[in-house]
Amino acid sequence: MIDPEIIKRCQQEDQDAYDDLYRAAGKKALWTVYMLTGKMNTAEDIVQEAFFQCFRNIKKLQKPELFPVWFNRILLRTCWHMVYKEKKGSAVSLEAESLSDLKSDENVLEKVESDHISSVIREAVNRLKPSMRSTVVLYYYNELTIREIAQVMGCFQGTVKSRLHYAKKVLEKELKKEISEEYIRMSGNPGCTGKECTANE
Amino acid sequence: MNKRKDVDYLIKKALSEGENKIELYPCLPSEVKSRLILQKGREKIDMNMIKNIPGARVRKAMAVCCSIVIVLMLSFTFIEPVRVSGKEGINKIKSMVYDVIKGKDGKYVAVQVPYSEPQKAGNDNYEGVKKPVGEDLVSKIPEKLAGGYTLDQKALGSYDSKSGSMVMVSSDKGITKELYDKFNETVSTFYSNERSQIVLEISFMDFPFALNSSRERIEGDNKKSLSFGEIAATYAEYPGVRYPIKETEGLGAGNEDRTQKPTITILHTIKWKQNGAYYTVYDFNGDLSQEELEIAAATVIDNMK
Numbered sequence: 006m007i008d009p010e011i012i013k014r015c016q017q018e019d020q021d022a023y024d025d026l027y028r029a030a031g032k033k034a035l036w037t038v039y040m041l042t043g044k045m046n047t048a049e050d051i052v053q054e055a056f057f058q059c060f061r062n063i064k065k066l067q068k069p070e071l072f073p074v075w076f077n078r079i080l081l082r083t084c085w086h087m088v089y090k091e092k093k094g095s096a097v098s099l100e101a102e103s104l105s106d107l108k109s110d111e112n113v114l115e116k117v118e119s120d121h122i123s124s125v126i127r128e129a130v131n132r133l134k135p136s137m138r139s140t141v142v143l144y145y146y147n148e149l150t151i152r153e154i155a156q157v158m159g160c161f162q163g164t165v166k167s168r169l170h171y172a173k174k175v176l177e178k179e180l181k182k183e184i185s186e187e188y189i190r191m192s193g194n195p196g197c198t199g200k201e202c203t204a205n206e
Numbered sequence: 207m208n209k210r211k212d213v214d215y216l217i218k219k220a221l222s223e224g225e226n227k228i229e230l231y232p233c234l235p236s237e238v239k240s241r242l243i244l245q246k247g248r249e250k251i252d253m254n255m256i257k258n259i260p261g262a263r264v265r266k267a268m269a270v271c272c273s274i275v276i277v278l279m280l281s282f283t284f285i286e287p288v289r290v291s292g293k294e295g296i297n298k299i300k301s302m303v304y305d306v307i308k309g310k311d312g313k314y315v316a317v318q319v320p321y322s323e324p325q326k327a328g329n330d331n332y333e334g335v336k337k338p339v340g341e342d343l344v345s346k347i348p349e350k351l352a353g354g355y356t357l358d359q360k361a362l363g364s365y366d367s368k369s370g371s372m373v374m375v376s377s378d379k380g381i382t383k384e385l386y387d388k389f390n391e392t393v394s395t396f397y398s399n400e401r402s403q404i405v406l407e408i409s410f411m412d413f414p415f416a417l418n419s420s421r422e423r424i425e426g427d428n429k430k431s432l433s434f435g436e437i438a439a440t441y442a443e444y445p446g447v448r449y450p451i452k453e454t455e456g457l458g459a460g461n462e463d464r465t466q467k468p469t470i471t472i473l474h475t476i477k478w479k480q481n482g483a484y485y486t487v488y489d490f491n492g493d494l495s496q497e498e499l500e501i502a503a504a505t506v507i508d509n510m511k
Contacts, residue, residue: 061245146225
């Protein structure tokens with residue numbers, strides 16, 4: 006959660022507040038975009054552009070508590086725009102291409118790859134359609150509510166629910182292929198991910 | 207439920223892994239700040255350039271004055287002619303109607319043509335005489351036709367010389383005196399069995415069958431001469447043109463809406479002259495053979511003797 010004070014300071018063009026906001030929201034933004042595009046270089050460019058747009062327009066944000074929705078909206082639109090420009094709309098596979106682009110971060114990726122279940126899930130997420138992938142990332146990683154995702158993506162809440170429902174079915178199917186149901190039960194932490202676990206209930 | 211939560215947890219875990227291992231680009235805020243400063247500077251310069259153009263304010267005022275003058279001139283010069291020509295264009299579009307013509311391939315097609323007012327005189331496009339179909343004939347109209355056809359309804363009609371077309375009326379009460387007094391120049395009788403309908407038309411006026419096509423006189427196709435004893439008849443096929451009906455109030459309610467595209471079916475007809483009157487039988491839905499119509503026509507000829 007971003008401290009609303011930082012937002013207010015940014016709106017007053019406090020240069021230090023820009024740094025604070027970047028430190029608070031930058032990493033999540035970078036990882037979000039990386040999961041959507043699969044390229045760290047592209048993700049960095051997108052995050053830079055998103056922060057530029059954010060700082061430029063932050064005075065227009067009337068309620069600081071709405072910053073996550075507002076910023077993710079900028080981030081996603083910038084992401085779609087730049088990926089479209091770069092690849093004529095085709096989304097890039099998260100791990101297939103990203104591995105070669107991330108030579109400097111090999112240690113990180115090795116660690117990430119070490120978890121087989123996570124790898125299966127990430128591969129399945131990569132294969133989802135871009136709109137569905139964005140929904141899954143915003144819901145499970147950014148922990149936005151269905152309503153907030155609808156605002157970010159500019160669609161109905163029902164659309165978000167159905168995307169989540171479908172995506173989860175796909176992911177469950179992929180998991181079943183790889184591991185037994187007992188393993189899922191035993192390895193799981195019973196905690197729910199977010200504020201609204203109602204997508205398929 | 208637990209399984210679902212487990213899957214949720216696994217997805218969240220899979221997507222979060224690695225976040226803490228990536229490094230933020232440290233120079234990004236300073237680069238963004240530089241871009242912001244540059245952008246602001248550029249905007250300021252642009253605004254100053256606009257403000258500092260010599261005489262910009264005077265030019266702005268002059269531009270406004272000139273625009274007003276031009277708009278007024280255009281109003282006086284063009285608006286009336288534009289309005290008139292626009293009105294003409296709208297009327298032209300509104301007055302387009304559908305007509306049926308025979309295409310080069312021999313098939314009948316509906317085409318849009320400009321509507322032309324019916325000619326006031328000299329358009330009596332029929333042979334024979336304009337006189338009422340007498341009650342003596344009406345009373346002889348058969349109740350049944352060979353082939354299991356029974357009488358459904360009778361309709362009366364009169365020729366409207368203004369429009370050059372036949373006005374047809376019918377009533378649930380059958381042929382009433384009120385209707386017969388006003389409309390008595392044709393009698394149309396509708397017969398039906400389980401699968402089809404036949405229409406018998408009687409008049410002392412001989413009209414070309416395809417009255418619904420006003421663009422050209424349709425001569426009919428596959429014409430054949432037939433004989434029923436001493437009576438000579440002609441078999442021919444015509445396009446049956448049916449426009450959507452535009453409901454109106456009063457007698458003869460329901461006019462054809464010729465601005466709508468009609469449906470075209472090929473109707474089979476047999477026409478003959480008997481005791482001075484012209485008789486036509488045709489299949490209402492275009493689904494009967496020549497032989498079936500001949501049987502029906504023979505029944506009528508026998509009854510009307």
